[in-house]
Amino acid sequence: MGHHMHRYGGDEEDHERTESDRVLFNRMMGYITRHRRESMLLIVAVVASTGINLLPPYMFTLAIDKYIENLDTYGLALIGIAFVVVYALTFVTQYTQRYIIDWLGAKLAYDVRLDLFRHLQELSLDFYAKREVGSIVSRATNDVEKITELVTSGVAHVIADFVTLGGIFIIMVIMDVRLTLITFSIIPLMVGFLYIWGQRVRVVYRATRRTIASVSAKMEESVSGMKEIQSFSREGETRKEFQRVNTDNMQANVQAGQVMSAFWPVVAVFTALGNCLVLWFGGGAVIDGALSVGVLFGFMSYLNRFFHPIEDLSTFWNSVQSALAAAERVFGIMDSEVVVRDYLDAADLPTLEGKIGYEGLTFSYEPGQPVLKDIDLEIAPNTTVALVGPTGVGKTTMINLLYRFYDPQEGRVTVDGRDLRGATIKSLRSQMAIVLQDTYLFSGTIMDNIKYGRLDATDEEAIEVTKAVGAHEFIERLPEGYETDVRERGGRLSQGQRQLVSLARALLANPRILIMDEATSSVDAYTELIIQRAMDRVLKGRTSIIIAHRLSTVRNADKIVVLEEGRIAEIGPHTELIERGGLYKQLYEMQFRYETPEEDEETAEPQIQHTGSSDNDSDS
Amino acid sequence: MIRHRGASLAEASSSNRSRSETLKRLFGYIAGFWQLKVVLVLIVLTTVLDILSPAIIGSIIDMVKGIATGETLEPGSGIEGFVYRILTPVASWYITATGSDPVKGPLLIFSVSLVFIALVTGLFNFIQRYTTTIVGQSATFNMRDDMYNSLLEQSFSFYDQQRTGQLMARATGDINMLGRFYQMGVRMLVSSVLLLVLVLYSLVSINPTLTLISVIVIPFVFLATREFSSRIGPLWTAVREQNGVITSVLQENLAGARVVRGFSREEHEEEKFSTELQEFFDININIARIRAFFMPLATFISSIGFVLIIWYGGGQVIAGALTVGSLVAFYFYLARLMQPVRMIGFMTSMIVRALAAGNRVFDIIDAEVEVHDKEDAVEVSEIEGRLTFQDVWFSYDGTNMVLKDIDLDVQPGQTVAILGATGSGKSSIINLIPRFYDVSKGSIKLDGTDLRDLKIKSLRGTIGIVRQEPFIFSTTLRENIAYGVQNAGLDDIREAAKRAKIDEFIDGLPDGYDTKVGERGVTLSGGQKQRVAIARALLKNPKILIMDDSTSSVDTQTEYEIQQALDELLEDRTTFIITQRLSSIKKADYIIVLEDGEISEEGTHDQLIANDGIYRKLYDTQISGAIEGRGA
Structure with a gap:
């Protein structure tokens, strides 16, 4: 029974679909028609192998009636040879059928996944902001598998099933019409059973999917939160919670087992009923001399083959449903609109001088909720500008716009006086580099990760930049030095070490514009000291934008831009802003107050006006 | 911070459990069920009943033919x-x-007897399948439970080497596989052997020579099957591994989307992905070739048996040595015999996969719990909170010492601030106190008793921890705050939240304390999580507090609020704090500076300033910056 169990293993196929079945199905089949020749060959092979496979019982019938009954030894030898030929043909056609099914399946998975991946590379970041990585990965793995399985082996099996059923019917009619009708009188009964059974199956399997999902979720949460569980000695309660979901899952599986267990015994009864009818009526006919023994045998053989295709077809609908749901999810991603893309007349940017301009810029992620309002800012080439302000004020958004991760609704962003929308994205981004707060490294060696900044850099060049940012020392101390595999997401390195590597990566790219988004906020004071020393070297000779909460790190910027509620509140160098005594000074003093030895630190209540949005880290 | 305690539990099992041992243990999970005996009896009954129908059919054919021809x-x-x-x-x-x-x-x-037999067989069959499901599901339930219990017991060193995804794969995929094995494998094994014996007996009883001729093909089917599994085995492993590679390339690409875009590396990524896809495709095609050849081959070989029946058996009928009915019965018996023979390939691969899955699951169940209670460990309840480190050495992997010769005597109620560069051993020190790891050398004592002589649970009951990135469970905020305490009243919870400065935020939520985290878009920022964790620790009211505050990725206002919550928390407790906040450091009773796992400087703030060492340098850089700025 195992071979069709997996058909029920889908997930999330229960919700309503918005796309019509026909559209989805056509689109799935569209991938098949890319390989028209192979598909045609597959259909031929399926029809041939199924058809040929129907011959042996009939030949057996002939052997009994024509040769054995007539004591024809020569004819018997001939039909023996015919059998060998038929079986050899079965072998060839089956080989072809199976090979093409697997080939098409693998090819299709390749095509769909690559299409999906390509599109994912083009999608803007707002797409990722709304989705979890895990769910997208599941689209590219599980869902793609469901689709390929349906359009290759699923469709092939359905063709084979219909050929088998049709073939059996025709052969039976040729052998004896009356006996055919008698035999087929059990079919309405069977269809009724399958209908009811199929509905039960759908219900119980839905329950198993739901409960196993809870088991997974519980397990995953426990593993992720294990430190908390153990620190608070909550093992007992957690265990009970797990046992509850585990029990639910077991009960659902037992229920499903009950329904599944009924299938083959019932089918066996139907087969016996069919055999009984054939033998009773057919046997009577043989006694009366109206029917041959061979035909009797033939009917029973074919009857045995009748149930597999019917069972197959009755569960096929489930796999179609599951594949359609999968297809909708996969195509849903492929159809996601690429918001930021190269315009037709976009031109490559030459090497930038590094002048940046925000002109009358207004931007919102959600309609009606502008994050940036009417921003005008000019950044001169080769200067360093710091963006300062509470969380959620739009600092990262300004960076996102400069990178063209988004396009503004009003106003424009320019580099060297040219609107970003007139430039190709690649020529823009290839001249920029970014260092983020939550550093992202790829699994692979440290060297690979640094060279991600410039793929054709030599080892020497890479080492030179690591020295410049002060990362060389710790890398050398690792057992395998630069060849150390940092593992998934750089998990083998500490946060501070990852930060240094990403700094080296950005520096190796030697960008005209460098962006540091809270780049040093996660490192300890020690590492920060090292980075601060490297900063001069890093920032020199390029335009830099720094975002930092710790104001001590931005003091040396040429210009500090203080944002408040999506607008520029103050602008100027550190000393000037302190003198002005505005928002910057308030922020600065508040931080300063508990970072320095002050007598009144216990009592002083900092005065700050905009507490409303400060808790929302929606600044992404 | 590099941790590599041997190879992690990878795809392949790392244990040296023998095949028979694994099989025995897999069997152990079902052996205890009395239902299993019922199942075995029913399998025997149904198999025997099953064997009757061809004989009946044969008899009927002989009967009608006899009447028709007057014989x-x-x-x-x-x-x-x-x-x-x-x-x-x-x-x-x-x-x-x-x-x-x-x-x-x-x-x-x-x-009609055919229908009658089918009904009885069907009923038995249904009961048998259903019972098997119950046994199999109970077995997998227990297995999953065992695995989960083991996970709850495991020390941190275990989780250092594990990827969540792999653990999950074992808990779901592998155990589901074993469930199927129990449900189908047992039945197939028993009924196949029985069927083989019974059918052979029936065949021999009809005609021994014909039997011999027609079963000649069976050894060849066996051979083909064996060749098939030995060729396909390594490819299955390869395809699974490559599937893992594809998944992780994709996962990294998506999680690092900002970096990919930031460096404009889309083409490079696409090349990487398509190379791996191509590799996956190639392996699959190799598998396809082998499958496409061997599966029909087995069918072909077994079909030759039928040709032999026609040819030789037909000859026998012609010669009058065999009846047509017997020939037909023979045909149906052979068809039945070929079923288990053809299933051999499927069954061997199922057993191999079940063994592999079993091994992976048992690896977790058997994983040695590194930190565990000694037999004579004692409970601690009332403690003063004096912690003494004596000559403490610690290593994650047994060779690279991350802590060297640490001596420290912390009096009840004192606050110790730990400073040091990344990887200097700060986190290691605080992980040793709740015994997340045990020291490699030396000892840590609580009120004069070695930690290893204490019951772990009671020790942890006296310790509160606020982590750098606290884990918030997907349940209500009330339950998250009350996580450490049984039966905490809402008033206490409110009080804790208030002192942690998170109450206003919670009151502002539509469902207040009953708001579920993660639902309807209620997510917590880093600062909020940290304050929930502080409230959690406040409610637990531990004698010893551990605070990992090395990250400050929150804005000034939030930082100020956390700071205030912290002050509440530190009162009257022995506290270890990793921090960069100078105010916290300054307030500490004692400061230690770690360098490469050793204490390079220690003392009070004033002592260390006077000492004019690293601390002084560090302090000056941060402070001077601030003062300069302010003065300017």
């Missing part, structure tokens, strides 16, 4: 004879009871 009926031998001898008296009884046609009467009885 006398001869009861066959073996099962055919057995069936005949049982059904004939029933038939004569039926004829006398109903007065029906003496020719058609037996025909009806014989035919």
